Amino acid sequence: MEIPLKEIAKKVGGKIKGEEEIIIKGVAPIKDAVQGEISFIANKKYIPFLKDTKASAVIVSEDVEEAGITLLQTKDPYLAFAKTLSLFAPKHSHPKGISPKSFVSESAHIGKDVSIYPNVYIGERTKVGDRTIIYPGVYIGSDVVIGKDSLIYPNVTIYHGSILGDRVIVHGGVVIGSDGFGFAPTKEGREKIPQIGIVEIGDDVEIGSNTTIDRATMGATKIGKGVKIDNLVQIAHNVVIGENSVIVAQVGIAGSVTVGKNVILAGQVGVAGHIEIGDNVMVGPKSGVAKSIKAGSIVIGSPPIPRTQYIKSALIFAQLPEIKKMVENLSNELEKLKKELKKS
């Protein structure tokens, strides 16, 4: 692919500083870029690499003015990089229509220009919006609604009654709408609580590979507009996640938790059931959250505490044996001192 730098500048809304007539053939990280490629610097700490890069142009922020190399100044270099990358991303073509190797229920309603690959199953009364692509091995139960321009990658399982918005991306192996985990103890064992609710997923949501989202016991498990979920995340029944929140890989959220808007839960965080996490909260990796968290908090740990405090405590953890020793010595010395004073 060859794209003139001028065209990139126009598409991403930037200003060229240096040679205007360059043709760009690809995008690469600042250290790996070769001649003909464009790179980017979104983090100031990479600025020293500008001197040595072999890139033909570099996307930078507006305050980077001069670097002996052609610059593409933008307000938000990371966003400009994202847009540039999409110019170079290969466009995959998909066979339009329904593969004869798939099964689509007669009562299903399939939109215009939909691609349904082989080995797909689509249940009764299910609706698939225009231009949505359904890869091989996908199962979609009955009474499901999937919006327009969505991408359902291979081997995804979507149980009956689930509702997905427009431009939703669901990666390989995801399971949406499986039964919530609920049992009433009996004398003989455990009686299954039937899970008769559904899952609702808003527009522009992306869900990573092998993530699982359980249906509600009653009502709906809800993933808000623009939420991004990474791989191998567990979202239990009746969880509600607010708009534009980010859930990183291997997070587990227990039943009936409410997560606010613009929240970030870092990797491997666990959230106990029935609590609330306020808007704009950031929870650091591996934290165990057992109580509600106020909006705007930036915390980490089990229980989560402010980040700077956590780092101090975590470092002292390694010194616990010495601290204990010190305390015991102090105790002995004080005792000795007291005895001596008594004598005198």
Next chain:
Amino acid sequence: MEIPLKEIAKKVGGKIKGEEEIIIKGVAPIKDAVQGEISFIANKKYIPFLKDTKASAVIVSEDVEEAGITLLQTKDPYLAFAKTLSLFAPKHSHPKGISPKSFVSESAHIGKDVSIYPNVYIGERTKVGDRTIIYPGVYIGSDVVIGKDSLIYPNVTIYHGSILGDRVIVHGGVVIGSDGFGFAPTKEGREKIPQIGIVEIGDDVEIGSNTTIDRATMGATKIGKGVKIDNLVQIAHNVVIGENSVIVAQVGIAGSVTVGKNVILAGQVGVAGHIEIGDNVMVGPKSGVAKSIKAGSIVIGSPPIPRTQYIKSALIFAQLPEIKKMVENLSNELEKLKKELKKS
């Protein structure tokens, strides 16, 4: 759906206190219920909501006597709720027989009234019990046995030789019988230990989405009768889990662990290999279990300690910087005091 309250009372074994002739149209949580719906209170802390609920009837325990609303008194309101919910759960009908879009080995033995959806694969000599339902995309290897009235949801993978009981529910994307993780180090790398054992799963077991259960190296990985396993759980080779135990989401159990009966492992717990967890043990979320645990223990942490103790220690963790400071100050002051005393 419309069910007379009287009929619900009969089915769940309860006593109506209030209007007997009500028709119930659905079930909902106490805060969300509208007129015509039945709700429930299994936890005393929700009793205050009785005043304001719009439900037409509420399932309660026998000691709740009066609430200005029709009550359905029961011995175990949570169990009664479970039973009521199953009255209202939609009954899915399944196409009986084998879809021509599936592959079933000629030597397989398929029971009566089995439903085999499209895109299923069933290997040689495999037996599927009466009325069992096998959803699209399921792979069942050779020499597998699946009991009666079981539900195998889409895209499940069951390796050769696995044995599943009656009324087993396996949710989407589960993998049963993949190779245990064992390698003998060699000069050049690692030699695979062949995994020639199997997986045995008892009656009434439920397994959550994308959970993985490895086959034994030799012998069998065993999941006891009535065990309930949540999503994304890892169960390694030669693990044995006793009857009616509950394994919550994202738990990992390493090789050759023995888990007793009625054990509860909360979310994200990790258990190291070759240890024993006694009957009725409860391990709190995110715990790391490296040593055997005696029957009846209620523990949490890494290593797990009694719950009340853990909570205290976890709160003090945040105070470690101040405690360290205090100890250092004490040490200095004591030193000063000793010097002063020496002088005098």
Next chain:
Amino acid sequence: MEIPLKEIAKKVGGKIKGEEEIIIKGVAPIKDAVQGEISFIANKKYIPFLKDTKASAVIVSEDVEEAGITLLQTKDPYLAFAKTLSLFAPKHSHPKGISPKSFVSESAHIGKDVSIYPNVYIGERTKVGDRTIIYPGVYIGSDVVIGKDSLIYPNVTIYHGSILGDRVIVHGGVVIGSDGFGFAPTKEGREKIPQIGIVEIGDDVEIGSNTTIDRATMGATKIGKGVKIDNLVQIAHNVVIGENSVIVAQVGIAGSVTVGKNVILAGQVGVAGHIEIGDNVMVGPKSGVAKSIKAGSIVIGSPPIPRTQYIKSALIFAQLPEIKKMVENLSNELEKLKKELKKS
């Protein structure tokens, strides 16, 4: 199956001490073995079991000389056990050729003696090496390369452009090449960073069930030769893992991490983005790794510290309430003492 002990001795490179003319019918652990079976002792602590085992022969190290039972002495008994087990492992036969129930693109290149089971999808220009076996429900996108003698188990998803070596084993439900998790924040939400890189997997790699390996943003996510990955592991975009490393179940490795050769990451470890883990490092279970680790380190914890130190600190954690109390008492007593001294 019946194999003379002499033949086993020849195949594994060992010396028989005792009865030479035994016929072996199976392999079993030392405690479970019955007459006619061979067992092994790779760990000295199991030597006492030699007295009571019912095995007809036992694989031992060369320094075990006499045990009142036929011994098979070898340099490396664990490796010899692995080799013996593979003599007894059932050989599965696979239907050669392409199932008519599968879809293979006309431009795909399928090697000799390949087995492609039903319900498989293979995309354009994809190459599958000789004797590779592709189980039901597998999706392989376009422009993928899979080497010789590989095993792709059911319901695996391999996205376009992925490259897999020879003798690679991919267990059920694995997803290779899904999009890395990258978004640029905007005023309205988050803009997806297109993921245009690939995944490269070396020879002799084994990947456990439902593990996910994301494609690189640019360039490649690389899994080195001989790496063994357990179940439910998350490997993010642009991660590089060196040869013969071992990644245990439920580990999560964030974006752009470099892991050296022969590294062992134990179960449920989390590794933060953009750091380096040196060769031969061992990280204990559940550790949270936020900073680079020097080659050869054996560490555990969050942050990881040397193992012996960690164990001491973890035990003192439970004593924190008493230690805090002690420090407070000391402080009070010292204060009292100082006051008394002032008076006198």
